[in-house]
Amino acid sequence: MQKVKRSLWIPVICAAVSVASCGVGKGSENDSGVPVVAGLPDTVTFADIAPIMRTNCMPCHREGQAGPFPLVSYNDLKRKAKTARKMVTGRWMPPWPADTAYSRFTGERALTARQIALFAKWVDQGGVLGDTSALPPLPVYPDGSLLGTPDAVVWLPDSFHIPGDNRDRFMIAKAPFVLERDTFLRAVEFVPGNRRNVHHMNGAMVTYPPGGKKDPLQPSGYIDADSTHSVDAYAELHLQNDDGTWPPLTPNMVNYLPGLSPPLYPPGIGGWRVGREGAFLLNTLHYGPSMRDTVDHSRFNLWFSPTAPERPMRELAMGTLGDSPVEPELVIPPDTVMMFRSAFTLPKAISLLTINPHMHLLGKSFLAYAITPDKDTIPLIRINDWDFRWQYAYTFRHMLPLQKGTVIHVEAVMDNTTANRNNPYDPPRTARAPLQGHMRTTDEMLQFFMNYVDYRPGDEAISLGR
Ligand code: HEC
Incomplete structure (x- = not known):
């Protein structure tokens, strides 16, 4: 499994021709999805629900994030109570496909049975406000990076114009870089410029051998994976060395989904060698449907390590x-x-x-x-x-x-x-x-x-x- 035989052709493009919207129509309208939990309060009030919403909805449902509307205040939730109930009892929101009864992960977003039952009961009782004087202040979210101040930032060379035609787009693109020297990476984070529209991204990294590519920053733009066949698409990105060979690829290196923090492993664990010249390959850059013309300009945040990772990824x-x-x-x-x-x-x-x-x-x-x-x-x-x-x-x-x-x-x-x-x-x-x-x-x-x-x-x- 150590073979580096894998070429660039690991097609992690997961493009789609037509895309149904999030979970609508899933599950029945009846209440079979509501867990039966003993010991719920007779009257469920917003004070019971706010902590659930703030921890599990607000990371995506607030201004400038991926969720289509805010879920921050009482009124926000009250307005969406019926659909929210349906999404929560159907286990569609918060989105966390892995079954937590089978295995556990960091940063899980699944609600417990009790939380789901509380949520459903609150909606069924008409969304009682109750006493909110004891609610803690709203959480404060860091701007930009979820990991802190990066050591370097690699921008995509240009921005992408998202047409307001209400369709999904699966693009590939590259973010080339020239660093001061060969070094080591401890963590990489993808930061969408437009969190409302960037739905996910799977990224890899290519490393140019010294002298492999005279112009490592050669521009290429964004390529629609839906309207082109991938072989051509990768070639159109001008990722090859000047002699036409493909530079070594570190596949599946950085993933982005709304609300997901990039893993930051303990010091010495994981991490990669990074060449002076290279590029991040955005293997799938999925833009969700937009009703109006808008723009995205995304970037990668890098954290370096002065020494080789003790236990490389x-x-x-x-x-x-x-x-x-x-x-x-x-x-x-x-x-x-x-x-x-x-x-x-x-x-x-x-x-x-x-x-x-x-x-x-x-x-x-x-x-x-x-x-x-x-x-x-x-x-x-x-x-x-x-x-x-x-x-x-x-x-x-x-x-x-x-x-x-x-x-x-x-x-x-x-x-x-x-x-x-x-x-x-x-x-x-x-x-x-x-x-x-x-x-x-x-x-x-x-x-x-x-x-x-x-x-x-x-x-x-x-x-x-x-
Ligand atoms: C990880 C990000 C994320 C979290 C956390 C999250 N949502 Fe969402 N939600 C979205 C996105 C993105 C959409 C738009 C549809 C899609 O892309 O799947 C959405 C759509 C919805 C919709 C509209 C569904 C429809 O199609 O009409 C509701 C209602 C909703 N979310 C409720 C919630 C509630 C309630 C919570 C917390 C219990 C929550 N969401 C947590 C990202 C999130």
Whole structure:
């Protein structure tokens, strides 16, 4: 798995032809989604609800953020009470697809059963204001960076004009840089210029060998992944060395989703070598639909490390174009629901840090677990209701050691029927994995990325939370 055989063609483009809006229509109108919880107050007031809203809604639902309206004040919530109830009891909001009954991660945004029940009861009782004198002041959010002041900032060379045509866009772009010298990176954060419209971003990094590219800052603009085939798209980005070869790629290095803090691992753990000349490759830059013309100008914040990371970040990619095949071959005939698997045996002991399941529009559910040589099962992640719009990179609460010989299993269900709201075709068409270099936007993928470091005794006690 250490092979650096992977070329630039890791198509993490998860473009979509048509996109249903967030979770509307999911679940029934009845109350089966409301957990039965004992000991709720007879009258639920805003004082019970405000802490839930402030912690779990406000990070995205406030001025300038991704949520389509603010959820900050009593009136904000009162106005949206009915839809909010539906989204909360249907587990669509806050968006957190991973099943917290299966495994736990840092920065989880899932509500507890009690919180959901409180929320529903408050709405059902008409949204009582009650006594708010004891409410703590509103939280203050940092501007720009979630991690603090960066050591350097790499801007995209130009801004992107988002037309107000109310459609999703999946762009690829690059943010080239020339640093003072080769050095090391401790953390990278993507900061959207327009948080309302940037829905997600998966980024990688290319590193130019000395003299590999005379003009590493060569401009390229933004390329629509939906209207071009990816081979051409990458070439249009002018990412190659001058001799046409592809520079080394650090895949899946930085992920952005609204409300997600980038992981900041303990000192010495993770981190990358970064060449003097290189570029961040925005492999998918997803703009959500906008009703009016607007502009985005995003950037990357960098934190350097003076010394090489003691335990550098390594990556394992299972599934499509990765280090373990998908079985059976990823071909999904129309009107079928199928299970696909992939398994990988660890040739050495590792400690997992962050994992990232990836599928496209036909994904229905995703499960990953590990089986040790002693036949113990270690749960990794379960997503019961796949939503391609919320593809988080999940960081474990503590480093998760896996011994040599452990088998990592991935099981994913794909739904190519019309019952799948996100199916790009009606009637459905055969979907398959992309051939190397011939990625189409409606191709299906099954990938599981894992960031890890080589195992050291005691790792299980090392916390990754902040
Ligand atoms: C991680 C960011 C995030 C958090 C946290 C979050 N939301 Fe949202 N919410 C969004 C985005 C973005 C949308 C727009 C639809 C989409 O992109 O999925 C949305 C849409 C909604 C909608 C409109 C759904 C529709 O289509 O009509 C409601 C209602 C809602 N959120 C309620 C909540 C409530 C209540 C909470 C807290 C319990 C919450 N949200 C937490 C990001 C968030």
